[in-house]
Amino acid sequence: MRRRSSRKGCRDNAAAVAVAVEGSRRCELCGAAARVRCGHCRITHYCDKDHQKADWVSIHKQICQLLIPIRTSLPCPPTERERKHGMEQLLRRQKYIIDVAYSTAQEFVWDGKHEEARPAALHALRFSIEVYGSNSLQLVPAYLLLAEASTGAGHLPEASKYLSQAEWIVLRTPDCSAAVQYKLHRSLGLFCAAKGNFEQALYHLANDVYLASSTFGLQSIETSGGYFHMANIFFRQNKMDIANSLYAEVAGAWHAFLLKSLQAQQQVLKLRPEMSLFTKDREVSEEPMTEAQQVEGIRVLNAILDIREQAPTQQPGETAKVLHALAMLHYLLMDLPKARELGLKAFELVKQLPQQESLEPLRHLLKLMNVEPSSTK
Numbered sequence: 001m002r003r004r005s006s007r008k009g010c011r012d013n014a015a016a017v018a019v020a021v022e023g024s025r026r027c028e029l030c031g032a033a034a035r036v037r038c039g040h041c042r043i044t045h046y047c048d049k050d051h052q053k054a055d056w057v058s059i060h061k062q063i064c065q066l067l068i069p070i071r072t073s074l075p076c077p078p079t080e081r082e083r084k085h086g087m088e089q090l091l092r093r094q095k096y097i098i099d100v101a102y103s104t105a106q107e108f109v110w111d112g113k114h115e116e117a118r119p120a121a122l123h124a125l126r127f128s129i130e131v132y133g134s135n136s137l138q139l140v141p142a143y144l145l146l147a148e149a150s151t152g153a154g155h156l157p158e159a160s161k162y163l164s165q166a167e168w169i170v171l172r173t174p175d176c177s178a179a180v181q182y183k184l185h186r187s188l189g190l191f192c193a194a195k196g197n198f199e200q201a202l203y204h205l206a207n208d209v210y211l212a213s214s215t216f217g218l219q220s221i222e223t224s225g226g227y228f229h230m231a232n233i234f235f236r237q238n239k240m241d242i243a244n245s246l247y248a249e250v251a252g253a254w255h256a257f258l259l260k261s262l263q264a265q266q267q268v269l270k271l272r273p274e275m276s277l278f279t280k281d282r283e284v285s286e287e288p289m290t291e292a293q294q295v296e297g298i299r300v301l302n303a304i305l306d307i308r309e310q311a312p313t314q315q316p317g318e319t320a321k322v323l324h325a326l327a328m329l330h331y332l333l334m335d336l337p338k339a340r341e342l343g344l345k346a347f348e349l350v351k352q353l354p355q356q357e358s359l360e361p362l363r364h365l366l367k368l369m370n371v372e373p374s375s376t377k
Contacts, residue, residue, distance in 0.1 A: 028055055029119055040064050043071045058108070058119035059101050066097055091131065098127045098142075105145055110295045114152030121146040137173050140166045140180055144187045151194050159191055182211035182226070189229060198233050205230045221293065224253035228300050235307065244315075247304050251322045254301055258328040259361065261289060265332065266368075294333060301326045320349035324362055331365065340369050 025034035027047035034045035036052055041064045046052040070093055077083045101124040108117035125142035132138040143166035150159035163184075170176050170184050189204035208226035216222040231246035265288075289297070301322055308319040323346035330339035347362045366372070 027051055028060075029122065038064060041068050043067060054115075055119045058116050059104050059123050060119075062100055062104065063097050063123070066093065070094065070097070094127050094131050098124050098131065101127065102142065102145065105149060106292070109145065109149055109152065110299075112152070114149045117149035118146065118153060118155075121149050135169060135172070137169060137176060137180065140169055140184065143169075144183060147187055147191065151191055156191075156195065159194075163188055163191055178211040178215045182208045182215070182222075185211065186226060186229065189226075193229070193233055198237060201233055202230060205233075219253050219256065221253050221257045221297070224250040225296065225300075227253075228303075232303075244311075244318075247307065248318055250300060251304055251318065251325060254297055254329075255321050255325040258297070258325050258332070261332060262328050262365070289332065294329070297329050298326075301329065316349045317353055320346045320353070323349065324365070327362075327365060331369065336369055340366070340371055343369065344371065 025037070025045040026032065027034050028044050029051045030047060032047040034047055036046050036049060038044040038046075038052065038056075038060065044055075044060065044064070044067060046055065070090065074086075077086055101120045105117040105120035105124060108114070108120065121142060125139065125146055128136070128139050128142050143162045147159040147162040147166070150156070150162065166184055167188070170181060185204045185208040189201045189208060192198075192201035192204060205226050209223055209230070212220070212223040212226055227246045228250045231243045231250065234240075234243040234246065305319070305322045305326065308315065308322060323342050327339045327343035327346060330336075330342060343362060343366050347359070347366065350359050350362060
């Protein structure tokens with residue numbers, strides 16, 4: 001039970017903000033003996049103010065009050081029905097915190113703020129353990145996210161520990177899906193690349209490509225992620241022929257995916273006046289890109305574009321494909337100024353090619369943005 005000391009007469013005391021706590025309390029982040037606690041929820045403890053601030057910036061400010069009903073001991077309800085209802089409420093709250101913590105950590109990682117991501121990812125892992133158990137496959141996403149954040153922040157020993165835990169869970173789960181296994185191999189590949197062990201990195205990324213293709217198809221954007229990271233390794237090794245071939249595969253997969261997404265959007269807009277709540281057309285109701293796909297698309301395609309534009313030997317056809325893909329992506333994200341800029345650049349490059357098969361799709365995209373192709377001449 002937590003000690004409940006009197007609060008009277010302590011308003012002038014600094015302990016109202018940073019309260020000394022008994023030695024049995026442990027820091028939320030590192031597990032060391034705690035000396036301060038949150039002045040808002042008063043149930044979360046830290047070893048020092050630096051860890052308190054780090055947790056607040058990362059995730060605690062979002063879940064501070066949500067933790068109170070989860071971590072506060074309440075009298076046992078008198079009836080079985082009330083006990084069951086209480087357990088269901090607790091489970092919903094815990095799962096909600098898992099979702100909030102995971103998505104927050106993921107956004108920090110996308111923004112390159114790996115240090116800020118770590119406390120949020122740690123909360124996602126801890127609550128996942130509470131909900132699903134320490135050996136559950138449900139823990140793997142949190143372990144991989146923690147490993148990615150730790151790798152990005154330069155904490156390679158910690159990243160290795162989290163990856164080992166994820167790998168152990170996957171290996172002891174015979175029916176683990178390929179969709180989970182390919183993500184593990186991708187994380188292992190990126191970790192090995194960060195350590196400079198390119199041979200081992202390529203081994204894991206090859207497994208990533210194999211497993212992703214068996215689930216999503218060889219030309220899918222999921223599979224293209226493994227190709228992209230392999231290309232980056234060959235690029236760092238100055239093996240440009242292999243790197244360029246893989247970058248072309250990645251750009252082609254994203255181009256095809258975004259072209260299909262654009263066509264699906266246009267179909268929805270065309271049929272929307274005739275649609276009702278009872279419409280069951282699967283093609284019309286196709287799910288849009290996820291936020292993760294949007295972020296990955298922008299990051300990957302911009303990286304390939306930079307490489308294409310800075311290459312000693314230019315490949316205008318490949319550069320135009322990347323520009324076209326980025327233009328479609330920004331159009332779908334409703335960033336029309338950027339989409340117009342990229343679309344016009346792609347159109348100019350395609351016009352210079354001997355074969356201009358991709359000119360019409362570009363012309364159509366520009367018309368959707370009220371840009372007449374003739375204005376590009």
